[in-house]
Amino acid sequence: MNGEELTEQETALYDRQIRVWGVDAQRRLSKSHVFVSGLKGTAVEFCKNIVLAGVGSLTLNDDNPVTEDALAANFLIPLDEKMGGGGSLAELCCDSLKDFNPMVHVSVEKGDLSSFDVSFFEKFDVVVISCCSLAAKKSVNEKCRKLSKRVAFYTVDCRDSCGEIFVDLQKYSYAQKKADETVECQLQYPSFEEAIAIPWRSLPKKLAKLYYAMRVVERFEDVEKRKPGETSIEDLPSVLKLRNELCLAHSLNESQVPDSLLERLVVSTREFPPVSAILGGILGQEVIKAISGKGDPLKNFFFFDSVDGKGVIEDISTF
Amino acid sequence: MASSQHLSAIKGSKVLMVGAGGIGCELLKTLALSGFQDIHIIDMDTIEVSNLNRQFLFRQSHVGQSKAKVARDAVLRFRPQISITSYHANVKDSDFNVDFFKQFSVVLNGLDNLDARRHVNRLCLAAAVPLVESGTTGFLGQVTVHIKGQTECYECQPKPAPKTYPVCTITSTPSKFVHCIVWAKELLFAKLFGDKNQDNDLNVRSNDAASSSNHPEDVFERREDEDIEQYAKRIYDHVFGHNIESALANEETWKNRNRPRPIYVKDVLSDEPLQQNGISDKIPPTDNLSTVSAMAYLGLKNPQDIWSLKENSRVFFAALKLFFSKRQKEIGNLSFDKDDHLAVEIVTAAANIRAASFGIPLHSLFEAKGIAGNIVHAVATTNAIIAGLIVVEAIKVLQNDTKNCRMTYCLQHPSRKMLLMPVEPFEPNKSCYVCSETPLSLEVNTQRAKLRDVVEKIVKSKLGMNLPLITHGSGLLYEVGDDLEPDEVANYEANLEKVLSELPYAITGGSIITVEDLRQELVCKINIKHREEFDEEKEPDGMVLHGWTPSAAPAVENDNDAATNNGASTSSTSKSLPDDMEEDDELIIVETGIETIPAGKKRKLSDISNSETTDEKRAKKIPEQLEDDADVVVMLDDGNENGNNDIS
Numbered sequence: 021m022n023g024e025e026l027t028e029q030e031t032a033l034y035d036r037q038i039r040v041w042g043v044d045a046q047r048r049l050s051k052s053h054v055f056v057s058g059l060k061g062t063a064v065e066f067c068k069n070i071v072l073a074g075v076g077s078l079t080l081n082d083d084n085p086v087t088e089d090a091l092a093a094n095f096l097i098p099l100d101e102k103m104g105g106g107g108s109l110a111e112l113c114c115d116s117l118k119d120f121n122p123m124v125h126v127s128v129e130k131g132d133l134s135s136f137d138v139s140f141f142e143k144f145d146v147v148v149i150s151c152c153s154l155a156a157k158k159s160v161n162e163k164c165r166k167l168s169k170r171v172a173f174y175t176v177d178c179r180d181s182c183g184e185i186f187v188d189l190q191k192y193s194y195a196q197k198k199a200d201e202t203v204e205c206q207l208q209y210p211s212f213e214e215a216i217a218i219p220w221r222s223l224p225k226k227l228a229k230l231y232y233a234m235r236v237v238e239r240f241e242d243v244e245k246r247k248p249g250e251t252s253i254e255d256l257p258s259v260l261k262l263r264n265e266l267c268l269a270h271s272l273n274e275s276q277v278p279d280s281l282l283e284r285l286v287v288s289t290r291e292f293p294p295v296s297a298i299l300g301g302i303l304g305q306e307v308i309k310a311i312s313g314k315g316d317p318l319k320n321f322f323f324f325d326s327v328d329g330k331g332v333i334e335d336i337s338t339f
Numbered sequence: 340m341a342s343s344q345h346l347s348a349i350k351g352s353k354v355l356m357v358g359a360g361g362i363g364c365e366l367l368k369t370l371a372l373s374g375f376q377d378i379h380i381i382d383m384d385t386i387e388v389s390n391l392n393r394q395f396l397f398r399q400s401h402v403g404q405s406k407a408k409v410a411r412d413a414v415l416r417f418r419p420q421i422s423i424t425s426y427h428a429n430v431k432d433s434d435f436n437v438d439f440f441k442q443f444s445v446v447l448n449g450l451d452n453l454d455a456r457r458h459v460n461r462l463c464l465a466a467a468v469p470l471v472e473s474g475t476t477g478f479l480g481q482v483t484v485h486i487k488g489q490t491e492c493y494e495c496q497p498k499p500a501p502k503t504y505p506v507c508t509i510t511s512t513p514s515k516f517v518h519c520i521v522w523a524k525e526l527l528f529a530k531l532f533g534d535k536n537q538d539n540d541l542n543v544r545s546n547d548a549a550s551s552s553n554h555p556e557d558v559f560e561r562r563e564d565e566d567i568e569q570y571a572k573r574i575y576d577h578v579f580g581h582n583i584e585s586a587l588a589n590e591e592t593w594k595n596r597n598r599p600r601p602i603y604v605k606d607v608l609s610d611e612p613l614q615q616n617g618i619s620d621k622i623p624p625t626d627n628l629s630t631v632s633a634m635a636y637l638g639l640k641n642p643q644d645i646w647s648l649k650e651n652s653r654v655f656f657a658a659l660k661l662f663f664s665k666r667q668k669e670i671g672n673l674s675f676d677k678d679d680h681l682a683v684e685i686v687t688a689a690a691n692i693r694a695a696s697f698g699i700p701l702h703s704l705f706e707a708k709g710i711a712g713n714i715v716h717a718v719a720t721t722n723a724i725i726a727g728l729i730v731v732e733a734i735k736v737l738q739n740d741t742k743n744c745r746m747t748y749c750l751q752h753p754s755r756k757m758l759l760m761p762v763e764p765f766e767p768n769k770s771c772y773v774c775s776e777t778p779l780s781l782e783v784n785t786q787r788a789k790l791r792d793v794v795e796k797i798v799k800s801k802l803g804m805n806l807p808l809i810t811h812g813s814g815l816l817y818e819v820g821d822d823l824e825p826d827e828v829a830n831y832e833a834n835l836e837k838v839l840s841e842l843p844y845a846i847t848g849g850s851i852i853t854v855e856d857l858r859q860e861l862v863c864k865i866n867i868k869h870r871e872e873f874d875e876e877k878e879p880d881g882m883v884l885h886g887w888t889p890s891a892a893p894a895v896e897n898d899n900d901a902a903t904n905n906g907a908s909t910s911s912t913s914k915s916l917p918d919d920m921e922e923d924d925e926l927i928i929v930e931t932g933i934e935t936i937p938a939g940k941k942r943k944l945s946d947i948s949n950s951e952t953t954d955e956k957r958a959k960k961i962p963e964q965l966e967d968d969a970d971v972v973v974m975l976d977d978g979n980e981n982g983n984n985d986i987s
């Protein structure tokens with residue numbers, strides 16, 4: 021609640037959302053700094069949402085050139101810029117995002133995600149990475165954890181019409197509203213590495229199957245040195261074999277990781293735009309919650325599959 | 340899922356979107372990205388500043404332009420090869436008839452009001468086009484699928500009713516800030532600036548000796564040679580002083596209540612002669628009337644501040660004078676509009692002065708505007724999620740995969756671990772008067788009620804027909820339309836004033852009348868039952884319609900007040916008046932289509948997990964959670980509908 025008031029312009033623009041989360045939360049949002057790496061459709065949806073919400077700054081990282089595939093799920097890049105120019109994905113997205121909300125500082129950070137050191141992440145309150153390798157997820161998450169300030173870490177991935185969000189808020193306390201009273205709540209999150217190291221047999225029976233399937237595919241890409249999403253139908257036999265090995269090692273029934281689900285993830289690696297919109301929306305809400313300290317944050321995985329239409333939260337932690 | 344067959348279903352389709360607002364922008368973008376090639380979009384609204392934080396296809400420079408058109412242009416920039424047709428029009432226009440609807444494979448609604456939703460539902464039924472319906476409020480949202488004959492229609496389930504308040508709570512015994520807002524907006528504002536001929540429950544009689552004459556006088560009439568300041572002062576003293584004083588005279592009323600305090604100008608602004616507020620000549624001339632502001636004049640900057648009684652009084656005077664000096668021409672036909680800044684100022688000030696009288700906590704302009712404007716609380720993320728879900732369902736509909744269609748709730752707190760909860764759609768309700776042919780029945784005093792009462796209270800307000808045609812046997816009793824001859828119009832007008840049993844084709848007990856709306860292609864039969872007496876409190880319409888799905892929850896506020904006031908009962912538990920702040924949580928919002936899961940009627944979850952009991956308990960809580968933010972509209976219970984004209 022420190023003195024600074026929202027400007028008249030901010031009050032007018034954010035009128036409707038202030039009515040949902042309050043002036044205080046809006047003030048915190050406008051002072052927060054968000055980093056996003058991997059700008060496919062889902063990440064772009066997320067960027068749109070938090071730029072509209074009015075974060076202080078957004079830093080984009082994705083040196084990839086604009087390809088047909090990248091355009092398929094991207095609404096930020098107007099046609100006239102697609103062909104010429106040759107800017108990176110981050111640069112082109114940056115221009116459009118600036119336009120969405122002049123009050124948000126949007127910029128590009130060039131370089132490979134793995135090249136950023138611990139101190140680089142200190143500038144941010146929130147780090148979101150998308151379409152990254154297993155190694156990158158672990159390492160960026162660890163770097164964030166090394167800092168003395170808390171940096172909220174998220175991963176988001178969409179393959180076919182399935183999606184996964186991972187959240188690490190480390191030690192997070194917030195005010196939980198219950199009917200009349202507000203209770204101070206504290207949550208302890210595991211890192212990505214810690215979470216996925218939990219033996220499968222000790223996880224709840226009804227856990228979303230997508231969790232296992234994502235781990236199998238992620239592991240496959242890691243072992244085979246593939247880029248995220250660089251799989252095809254030819255890989256299916258090897259992926260199924262890996263599934264069997266992992267299930268055996270974890271004493272989990274293979275039926276928990278169905279062939280059909282793995283096939284979808286391996287074959288159709290493009291993001292399905294409606295699902296990107298849904299994941300980008302959920303992630304946007306979570307980041308807003310974490311920054312504002314309002315509302316129960318998600319702990320610590322979220323899954324959506326448009327085949328059954330469920331959006332499920334799973335708590336995969338040892339705590 | 341993103342298979343070739345589903346791509347071909349998408350590519351070959353032609354879809355109609357109704358609404359280019361919060362959900363609409365997201366939806367149009369997601370449809371384009373998903374490969375839809377032929378999209379039509381209707382919206383009658385133009386872009387406002389407060390849309391920009393979530394309707395991301397719009398920019399500051401677009402303010403004032405058609406939403407449908409700007410949204411179209413914006414999406415064509417990244418998908419120029421597809422066809423988008425925009426209509427800056429009301430979906431209820433006659434151009435959008437059944438034939439128009441028939442050309443589409445599916446209709447997708449992103450609307451913000453019940454009236455338009457019902458209209459689209461009826462046209463979709465008439466045209467046999469599937470409808471995907473949606474709504475959001477804050478973090479809550481839902482998507483439902485309506486396919487004629489296979490699932491329930493939009494009107495099969497009762498819709499949450501607008502919230503109503505007993506008139507006497509508003510006129511005499513407010514206990515919450517919202518009551519003061521309703522008073523300021525519906526009574527005072529309407530009396531000062533609205534249609535003079537409209538009924539108004541405000542006390543306009545003055546016993547003031549100074550104005551005594553033999554005839555009861557309407558104090559709101561500005562006297563000849565009376566300057567604005569004198570007038571403003573007289574109004575102030577009348578509504579905040581004299582009227583409170585008169586109310587205090589009724590001792591019965593205050594037995595269990597805190598007595599209000601009359602407030603007169605001299606008590607509040609004694610130290611500054613009113614003349615010094617003479618502002619009409621100090622205001623710089625401006626062409627843009629929408630920027631006329633009392634706050635600006637008085638140097639009040641922050642709309643989040645809570646003004647003192649004195650500041651509120653000054654705002655009241657300044658705003659009143661600005662209306663009379665700068666916006667004189669509009670007086671007499673103004674109705675409250677949340678985007679009219681000066682109107683918000685005077686309503687805030689008046690509500691606060693009244694609140695001060697009654698010991699109710701004062702509120703900031705920002706808060707007051709939210710309550711008075713029935714502002715929908717919206718966030719971009721929920722709209723994005725809901726739009727994604729609409730497209731997921733639309734694709735199933737296009738593939739004729741009806742059995743997998745789901746209605747999906749977007750929740751704020753997980754239930755059974757789910758934030759997005761799919762539920763199997765219901766079968767059509769066999770007694771739904773919209774999608775089945777079940778007759779309705781109407782209890783009415785056929786010797787007293789006029790045809791006009793039936794048209795207004797039943798046909799229009801309950802059945803939602805806009806252009807009704809009423810027949811009895813072979814006789815045509817009433818019709819509206821552009822193509823009528825003058826003598827027909829005169830004839831129908833005359834019929835409206837007739838008592839049912841005295842109509843040319845007399846309606847009596849046992850009669851069956853037919854009401855239809857040609858544009859909606861909706862026909863209903865109504866069995867008439869004669870009944871002598873009606874309970875004024877419980878049946879204020881003086882007639883009762885059966886077979887029509889009434890509101891989900893009785894939304895009339897605790898009417899103990901009414902009972903006490905009539906001396907009929909003193910059962911009311913003592914009121915916790917002044918510092919009752921719970922009002923702050925009670926959002927007053929226009930219906931956005933958030934449906935409650937009807938209590939007592941269990942929806943079958945797609946996946947019945949009979950796991951832990953805690954999950955079961957939480958699942959049961961859903962209805963309550965959704966009801967908290969359910970659709971409410973502030974409305975006086977004498978049927979004066981208001982506010983809800985945000986038609987897209």
Ligand SMILES: [Zn+2]
Nearest residue numbers: 492495771774
């Ligand atoms: Zn129906």
